[in-house]
Amino acid sequence: MTAYDDLMAFQRQTEALAQVSGRLGWDQEVMMPEGAAAQRAEEMAALETVLHARRSDPRIGEWLDDCVTMDETGHANLRLVRRQHERAIRVPARLAAELARVTSLAQGIWARARADEDVAAFLPVLGDVVRLRREEGAALAQGGDPYDALLHDYEPGTTSDDLAAMFARLRPRLVALREKALAAPPAPRLTGSFPEAGQLALAHEVARAFGYDFERGRLDKSVHPFTAGSGDDVRITTRTDEADPFNCLYSTIHEVGHALYEQGIDGAHLLTPVGQGASMGVHESQSRICENQIGRSRAFTGWIYGRMRDIFGDFGIASENDFFRAVNRVARGHIRTEADEVQYNLHILLRFDLEQALMRGDLATGDLEAAWNDRFLADFGLAVDRPSHGMLQDVHWSAGLFGYFPTYSLGNVYAGCLHAALCRDLPALDADLARGDPGAAIRWLHAKVHRYGSLHDPLATITRAIGGEPGEGPLLDYLEAKFG
Amino acid sequence: MTAYDDLMAFQRQTEALAQVSGRLGWDQEVMMPEGAAAQRAEEMAALETVLHARRSDPRIGEWLDDCVTMDETGHANLRLVRRQHERAIRVPARLAAELARVTSLAQGIWARARADEDVAAFLPVLGDVVRLRREEGAALAQGGDPYDALLHDYEPGTTSDDLAAMFARLRPRLVALREKALAAPPAPRLTGSFPEAGQLALAHEVARAFGYDFERGRLDKSVHPFTAGSGDDVRITTRTDEADPFNCLYSTIHEVGHALYEQGIDGAHLLTPVGQGASMGVHESQSRICENQIGRSRAFTGWIYGRMRDIFGDFGIASENDFFRAVNRVARGHIRTEADEVQYNLHILLRFDLEQALMRGDLATGDLEAAWNDRFLADFGLAVDRPSHGMLQDVHWSAGLFGYFPTYSLGNVYAGCLHAALCRDLPALDADLARGDPGAAIRWLHAKVHRYGSLHDPLATITRAIGGEPGEGPLLDYLEAKFG
Numbered sequence: 001m002t003a004y005d006d007l008m009a010f011q012r013q014t015e016a017l018a019q020v021s022g023r024l025g026w027d028q029e030v031m032m033p034e035g036a037a038a039q040r041a042e043e044m045a046a047l048e049t050v051l052h053a054r055r056s057d058p059r060i061g062e063w064l065d066d067c068v069t070m071d072e073t074g075h076a077n078l079r080l081v082r083r084q085h086e087r088a089i090r091v092p093a094r095l096a097a098e099l100a101r102v103t104s105l106a107q108g109i110w111a112r113a114r115a116d117e118d119v120a121a122f123l124p125v126l127g128d129v130v131r132l133r134r135e136e137g138a139a140l141a142q143g144g145d146p147y148d149a150l151l152h153d154y155e156p157g158t159t160s161d162d163l164a165a166m167f168a169r170l171r172p173r174l175v176a177l178r179e180k181a182l183a184a185p186p187a188p189r190l191t192g193s194f195p196e197a198g199q200l201a202l203a204h205e206v207a208r209a210f211g212y213d214f215e216r217g218r219l220d221k222s223v224h225p226f227t228a229g230s231g232d233d234v235r236i237t238t239r240t241d242e243a244d245p246f247n248c249l250y251s252t253i254h255e256v257g258h259a260l261y262e263q264g265i266d267g268a269h270l271l272t273p274v275g276q277g278a279s280m281g282v283h284e285s286q287s288r289i290c291e292n293q294i295g296r297s298r299a300f301t302g303w304i305y306g307r308m309r310d311i312f313g314d315f316g317i318a319s320e321n322d323f324f325r326a327v328n329r330v331a332r333g334h335i336r337t338e339a340d341e342v343q344y345n346l347h348i349l350l351r352f353d354l355e356q357a358l359m360r361g362d363l364a365t366g367d368l369e370a371a372w373n374d375r376f377l378a379d380f381g382l383a384v385d386r387p388s389h390g391m392l393q394d395v396h397w398s399a400g401l402f403g404y405f406p407t408y409s410l411g412n413v414y415a416g417c418l419h420a421a422l423c424r425d426l427p428a429l430d431a432d433l434a435r436g437d438p439g440a441a442i443r444w445l446h447a448k449v450h451r452y453g454s455l456h457d458p459l460a461t462i463t464r465a466i467g468g469e470p471g472e473g474p475l476l477d478y479l480e481a482k483f484g
Numbered sequence: 485m486t487a488y489d490d491l492m493a494f495q496r497q498t499e500a501l502a503q504v505s506g507r508l509g510w511d512q513e514v515m516m517p518e519g520a521a522a523q524r525a526e527e528m529a530a531l532e533t534v535l536h537a538r539r540s541d542p543r544i545g546e547w548l549d550d551c552v553t554m555d556e557t558g559h560a561n562l563r564l565v566r567r568q569h570e571r572a573i574r575v576p577a578r579l580a581a582e583l584a585r586v587t588s589l590a591q592g593i594w595a596r597a598r599a600d601e602d603v604a605a606f607l608p609v610l611g612d613v614v615r616l617r618r619e620e621g622a623a624l625a626q627g628g629d630p631y632d633a634l635l636h637d638y639e640p641g642t643t644s645d646d647l648a649a650m651f652a653r654l655r656p657r658l659v660a661l662r663e664k665a666l667a668a669p670p671a672p673r674l675t676g677s678f679p680e681a682g683q684l685a686l687a688h689e690v691a692r693a694f695g696y697d698f699e700r701g702r703l704d705k706s707v708h709p710f711t712a713g714s715g716d717d718v719r720i721t722t723r724t725d726e727a728d729p730f731n732c733l734y735s736t737i738h739e740v741g742h743a744l745y746e747q748g749i750d751g752a753h754l755l756t757p758v759g760q761g762a763s764m765g766v767h768e769s770q771s772r773i774c775e776n777q778i779g780r781s782r783a784f785t786g787w788i789y790g791r792m793r794d795i796f797g798d799f800g801i802a803s804e805n806d807f808f809r810a811v812n813r814v815a816r817g818h819i820r821t822e823a824d825e826v827q828y829n830l831h832i833l834l835r836f837d838l839e840q841a842l843m844r845g846d847l848a849t850g851d852l853e854a855a856w857n858d859r860f861l862a863d864f865g866l867a868v869d870r871p872s873h874g875m876l877q878d879v880h881w882s883a884g885l886f887g888y889f890p891t892y893s894l895g896n897v898y899a900g901c902l903h904a905a906l907c908r909d910l911p912a913l914d915a916d917l918a919r920g921d922p923g924a925a926i927r928w929l930h931a932k933v934h935r936y937g938s939l940h941d942p943l944a945t946i947t948r949a950i951g952g953e954p955g956e957g958p959l960l961d962y963l964e965a966k967f968g
Contacts, residue, residue, distance in 0.1 A: 016530035019523070023511060024504060031515070035700035036717035039503070042755060046500035050534050216519035233520035271526060 003066035004074060008272065010063075011081055014054045015271040019230060021047050026228035026235055028104065030220045041104040048100035055088035073274060076455045080273035083156065090139050099132050103400040110398035111223060119369050119387045122398070127365045129400050130358055137359055137402075147359040150403035154280040155410060157457055160356060163406045166413065166472055167349050173476050178342050181330035181483045188326050191316035194245040198311045202245075203238055203252040205307070210290060211442050212236070212256045213263050224395045225251040227258035227287075231270045234262045245308065246327060247338070250291050257290030258283055260442060264450030279458035280404060284411020285418055286445065292341050292412075293419040293478065294441055298324050299433035307436070330483060332382050334389035342483050343380070345412060350375050351394075351405040359402050414462050416475025418445070421466040487550035488558060492756065494547075495565055498538045499755040503713060505531050510712035510719055512588065514704045525588040532584030539572035557758060560939045564757035567640065574623050583616050587884040594882035595707060603853050603871045606882070611849045613884050614842055621843055621886075631843040634887035638764040639894065641941055644840060647890045650897065650956055651833050657960050662826050665814035665967045672810050675800035678729040682795045686729075687722055687736040689791070694774060695926045696720070696740045697747050708821075708879045709735040711742035711771075715754045718746045729792065730811060731822070734775050741774030742767055744926060748934030763942035764888060768895020769902055770929065776825050776896075777903040777962065778925055783917035785811050791920070814967060816866050818873035826967050827864070829896060834859050835878075835889040843886050898946050900959025902929070905950040 001009075024047065028040055064082055067074075088096075106125040113122035137146025148159050200219075207219060217229075222237035229235055236255035240248045261277050269275035277283040294300055298320075305323040308315070317323045330340045336347040354371060357363035363371055372391040373384040384390035396404055422444055423429060432440050448465035455461075462470045485493075508531070512524055548566055551558075572580075590609040597606035621630025632643050684703075691703060701713075706721035713719055720739035724732045745761050753759035761767040778784055782804075789807040792799070801807045814824045820831040838855060841847035847855055856875040857868045868874035880888055906928055907913060916924050932949035939945075946954045 012526070013530040013533060016523075016527045017534065020504065020508060020527050020531055023508065023527075027507060027511065031702065033698065033700055033702050033717060033719075035697070036715075039500075039716040039754065042496070043500045043504050043507075046497040047504055049497060050501065213519070214517065216517055218515065218517050231520075232523040233517060235517075270523065 003063045007063035012271045017051055022228050029222045037108045041101045044104040045097040045101035049097045052093050052096040055084050060085045077273050091136055102128050106398040114388045114392040117387050123365055130365055133400050133402050147356050154404050154407050157459055170472050177483055181342055187329035188322045193242050194312050196240045199240050199245050199248040203248055207256050210256045210438055212259055225255050227255045230262045230276045234259045253295040254287045254291040257287035261286040261450050264446045265453035266451045269453050274453045274455050278454045278461045280407035281410035282458050282461050284408050285414030288411050288415040289418055294438050296327050299430040301327050302434050303436035345409045346379055348405055348409040355402050413472045413475050416478050417466045417470040420474040487547045491547035496755045501535055506712050513706045521592040525585045528588040529581040529585035533581045536577050536580040539568050544569045561757045575620055586612050590882040598872045598876040601871050607849055614849055617884050617886050631840050638888050638891050641943055654956050661967055665826055671813035672806045677726050678796050680724045683724050683729050683732040687732055691740045693920055694740045694922055696743055709739050711739045714746045714760045718743045737779040738771045738775040741771035745770040745934050748930045749937035750935045753937050758937045758939050762938045762945045764891035765894035766942050766945050768892050769898035772895050772899040773902055778922050780811050782808050783914040786918050787920035829893045830863055832889055832893040839886050897956045897959050900962050901950045901954040904958040
């Protein structure tokens, strides 16, 4: 056994335990009885204590020092282990366990506060989460910027300055496009009711069409759709609204995009550091290109229109063109997850600025609601009428995911770049999609992105896939062509 | 902090991780996609490695040495920690992880082999499980009897000699009773079909009537019904057969009996060694008294008859008396879990003898099928017509649970004792049950058994509850009165 073999045997067990933690997270959102919340917080804290102890184990430093010349996979694994180890030794074990316990509890408290429209009920635990994550950010940053240190967990190699500069370039063209789209004649709307069973049947059919492997995953319902797990157990969730079938359909395609990435990583990397997505931004590029550039395209919505008429009968839309316009309707609204492609990134910019202020201590949690509502009115020309339409709409901050939101917009930018390359390489793409067959597009994504997992840095992953440096241009060009 | 406080803080995390392992076991049977089996085995092995390391941690020995005068709960926790620690240090870490990995894999292989009626497909992994458990039994026994060492995990304080002597006293009266019951005019049978939705609605209603707390648990379907978890997350499963509504109904009541025990333990013991059932035999006494002495009583079946006619309409049974006879029908059959109360223990006696022979090396796995079939013909007067009616019918051996089966009969014996005491203390029991209300009986079990958890030894738990020494007499008297 070489030092590398020893390290990887140890790491394989750590990755397996991290998978267990992910499975528990899925269970908490999908299966756990409500009365188990406090006990579950103890269980998550115990597991996090184990994971933290393993990731900060001093033997890792020794093994890393003793590893000799490696192949590309070996180098990548060492890079990722080193990053995880350096992170772990900076965070006290007590803090890691406390974060796991408090964020597990906070998600249930947030869900009740949102249902009750009760900001005050959420603020104390939000205060705890913010305090603990700031403490963690400071420990990780070692004098540097605490928000950048947290962002680094989700998007290694990208700083908040990089993102702020990119967002500054995005904003004016998005705002101009939004004004233009809102001034256009309103798109038609679907009428009638869409029974849940039909929505779920369509969700399963579309997931299969995209290539989601149900033998190595499952599709359930949850309040907030998400994907959990790597390798051979990658689960997705969706939600249904009988008045709005697009909620279920497009959240399913979105999560399928994430899941295809995890299911598509070369099996040789299973339970190794390389065996998972390169970053949250790269991950989001996979979900977004499936949901938007493919799933909301004129060609694919034509096929969806036919399937939905087969399942639901007449729903007041007379043609494929009207259906395409209904799917891509631009309208004023409060909810990020229901936003159209044009306004979506403006939601992210709002959260990005507010969460930086929270993490840097420039905004107190008690002032968050007012700050949110003021900014929302300024950015969207719309007053927030209730907390569930404002600062209580998203689960992320209760889960402690500060630094996560901006990767959504980065993912949209990457999806724009990948889509431009995909159109260049696959001239028959629209003909395929019009038949309800995204297979060739998914095979392209698999060959260019999925199979590598974290073999390359996030930026290198995209650069190699598109054959050049990524930027926001292709996304904006695509949006202006579609909505302008 | 005293040594006891340190020990219990450590132990609390260990118990939380054991709960995580139980939750994964539930997930494997109820939710896991089939293609995840190999990855799950790695995850279970990693978690078992962590648990084993914690349970064999040398600090536990030091803390145990340093603990000073304690109250009753403290003494009980120390007794249980010491037992777990002494067990762990005898089993090599490699063996513990290998057992977790192999038994996780073997359950999927068994399920497929049973579906395919293919003993040969199961034998290689069964051989591995037997070899590993024999190795573990030998390590635990340190020169003593390996089967007794394994039995000790499930029923501390009871030996295979104790059980063999009790079973020798049970057998002749059960055999005589079986002959008498089989010679009587056959009981009526239900006709028609029983839609799954109605069965599950009744299962939920009955579970609530027994006091199962759905806020701290959930009811799902699985191939083999079971209960998983302690404290505030105690989940039960059932199964349905549209031709036989009793399968779902009585497996639900059985698992509810287990779950009431775990849900009823004093909350002060949560995530401590005392905070779970005293033994498998005591556990089974709780499931069996709910399922049989209460659930299959003349009084309670009278109420069930009315509810079933409300839900399913006419099913060819003309009176409460006929329904009672149909529920308690004694007939020849191959399947343990479908056996009547008279023949059930004869199934256990068969498995008890065969698994002792396997663990002591007197029977090779390759000879198991023939040994099973010969013994079954001799004991039940019936040839085994297919492996799923014979040695492939139960999950236990694939899960490595050698030493577990006899606790089922011990549980029946304990249930007989508890029932005699319950009837003595609650003169209105039948009147309550005739109204579909087992509440007073459950409160009696809670006061006498549930709330204590593992505060007392298994035998002491039963002795205190009934006010005397338990024995097989009350069970046999009850069975002869009911079936004789």
